[in-house]
Amino acid sequence: MPAYDATECLRLVVVAALLLFISVQWAPMYSSPYGVRASIISGSQDEDYWQRRAELLNEEQDRSIGARMNLSTAEERAANQFLMQAKYIELEEGQRDARKFLPKQNFLTVGKNVAKSRIFRMIEAMPKGAVLHAHDTAIVSWGWVYTNVTYRPNLYACVPPGFGEPGFPDQIDDNEQLMLRFFKNEPKPIERSGNNPGCNWRLLQELRANDTRSPKAIDRAIMRRLTMIAPKPEEAYPTSDAAWDKFVGIFLFITPLLTYRPVYEDHFYQGLTELYNDNVLYLELRTTLPPLYELDGTQYGPLDLARIYKRVSDKFVEKHPDFIGVKLIYAPLRQCNSSELDEYVSHARELKQALPDFIAGFDLVGQEDKGKPLVDFADRLKSLGQNVQLFFHAGETNWYGTSVDDNLIDAVLLNTKRIGHGYV
Helix, strand or coil: CCCCCCHHHHHHEEEEHHHHHHHHHHHCCCCCCCCCCCHHHHCCCCCCCHHHHHHHHHHHHHHHCCEEEEEEEHHHHHHHHHHHHHHHHHHHHHHHCCCHHHCCCCCCHHHHHHHHHHHHHHHHHHHCCCEEEHHHHHCCCCCHHHCCHHHHCCHHHHHCCCCCCCCCCCCCCCCCCCCEECCCCCCCEEECCEEEEEEEEEEECCCCCCCCCCCCCCHHHHHHHCCCCCHHHHHHHHHHHHHHHHHHHHHHHHHHHEEEEEHHHHHHHHHHHHHHHEEEEEEEEEECCCEEEEECCEEECHHHHHHHHHHHHHHHHCCCCCEEEEEEEEECCCCCCHHHHHHHHHHHHHHHHHHHCCEEEEECCCCCCCCCHHHHHHHHHHCCCCCCEECCCEEECCCCCCCCCHHHHHHHHHHCCCEEECCC
């Protein structure tokens, strides 16, 4: 008899129970590939075809999103008709020419066109209620980071040796090192070590002043590192791992730039402003609570940063009284070992005790395929869940039937309040 681990046994039990339920409750029926009761279309011969067809379509419609929403006023019905008319126009145009149907294309190539579309502009103007899945350093447009943060004083760039000097290359390739960080005084160069070629810290303001081209070489290198947009995204990201590498690389690049305490506060406030301008009235923000720094060397830990978030959000609500507020989900990286997870759990308890109404819960983030499955930490997370609400990323994978896929099972058993993605 083959051996099964506990997770596989649980899966088999769930499947067996489901099959038993189907055999008892739905014995006269058979499954339809569309998830609709096939008995509707397999009735007696004397049933009217068109009646059965209408019943089938009505049942499908009843299962759709918004089916039970009642548009009770003439204004609501008119607004719905106006929106649906715009939607049908886009669908008809897409059927005539698939190149014009934006949802069918890679977002990295048509994002600007989506923002200009009639439907998007309508949706943009509508009240959204809440954003319940957002990440700390990803809630602000990259353009603001570039035009605002990178033009602040005391910002240094660590560039390849010789960059910007006569006789040396006048550009920085994507595979070359480039870092941005705030300092009070110019720091010492990072020396060559192993595979690290080293780099020299130069005041970004001076690098720009010494380059008369437009756009400047340093600016081109910075902008490429702030966004995933590429002329040919299919070639730039041929696999999910390639896309993840670029995605993670953006966060590695911006973290030393954004974690300067004055910038971090302004960045969060700008994020709230952009959400508010999109008619979002409540935010639950996932954050790794990274350490912040000051020019004098002062550093801030997780609880300090949580209190900074609280202060900035209170300031925003005071200025925008119709904005409901913010709560934090402490969400460190899932690529961690047992001792690191113990530290995260300790931080989560401390945060919840200090700010019970501001801390919504706990999550683990990062590429699910490469991180440890939830089952590896189940006992610790189960203990944490008695005091802190859990919110898990799970099912963000194409690896069906693997331990990554099983994260959905463990997320449910751990009583997660919500599942992030869950599309496997």
